[in-house]
Amino acid sequence: MVGYRFFRKNRQGRQGGGIVLYVNDQLECMELYLGMDEELTESLWVRIKGRAGAGDVIVGVCYRPPDQEDRADEALYRQIGAASRSQALVLMGDFRHPHICWRDNAAEHKQCRKFLECVNDNFLLQVIEEPMRRGAMLDLILTNKEGLVGDVKLKGSLGCSDHEMVEFKILRAARRVRSKLTTLDFRRADSGLFRDLLGRIPRDKALEGRGAQDSWLIFKGHLLQAQE
Structure with a gap:
């Protein structure tokens, strides 16, 4: 696509599928290799260099097949943990965990609980609020910095896909939210x-x-x- 640099990762062992990320070619960026069983997961990570006065942002894209094995899940969780140590992370994709209640931060199924533990252990925020596929919350946007992601909108289906498009902004200078709660040290x-x-x-x-x-x-x- 003219005006964009694209990164992709093809699905291993199966025809078709895979994930892709397009980045405006005016932005300086590079793909990251986290070095942890990356061949097991359909995920890719790109560091986008911030402009003057703004830090870099790591953008991750993931697709988790519904029949993914525990070994691949654990590899993905290690990657998420490594990426979360950056100052600013935005991770998006189809994680196939429809049984998580994000409002109550609870899950009944074992695999859903493991994923929720990964999200909580890495202090990630899930910013999608509306179900997007047959009443299920499959597609998620996760970030490690409050105020980094904003203006989230659902934009309807693309072509014959049964998923909805999600439009959002990555706010380079994340808004600082002043909390009025008193907390213990x-x-x-x-x-x-x-x-x-x-x-x-x-x-x-x-x-x-x-x-x-x-x-x-x-x-x-x-x-x-x-x-x-």
């Missing part, structure tokens, strides 16, 4: 004492016969008490 905590206090909870006796919700509320109470 856990870096100054006595983690040994905290662990000891939680270890004193008679869990078997306290949680005997309790359901999941009641058990969580009891544990949460002990957790907050230890925190204080």
Whole structure:
């Protein structure tokens, strides 16, 4: 395509498929190789150099087949972890995890829970709010910087695809969001004492016969008490 540089990764072992990313040729960019079983995953990563006064942005594109094996999932999670250590990351794609409830940050299926753990462990934000395919949330946009992604819009299907197009902006100078919440500085905590206090909870006796919700509320109470 004239005016764009493109990066692609063909699907291994099957005809057709693969992923592609087009970058405006006025932007300085380079493909990244994270060096962790990349042949197992349909993912690619490109660093786009920021202009004067703005940092670089890593853009990732991913397709996760619905029958992907655990080994490939783990390879993808390691790649996400490595990319998340950058100052600014935008990761988009079809991850095939329709059973995650992003509003409650919860999932029932094992593979969905593993993916959600990866997202939480790397402090990523998921910015898509509306289901885009038959009521399911398959296509996601993840970022590690609040305010980096904005103006997200669904634009209807492209051709005969049953996925919807997503339009959004990467805001080079991410808006700083000033929080009004008072938070504790856990870096100054006595983690040994905290662990000891939680270890004193008679869990078997306290949680005997309790359901999941009641058990969580009891544990949460002990957790907050230890925190204080």
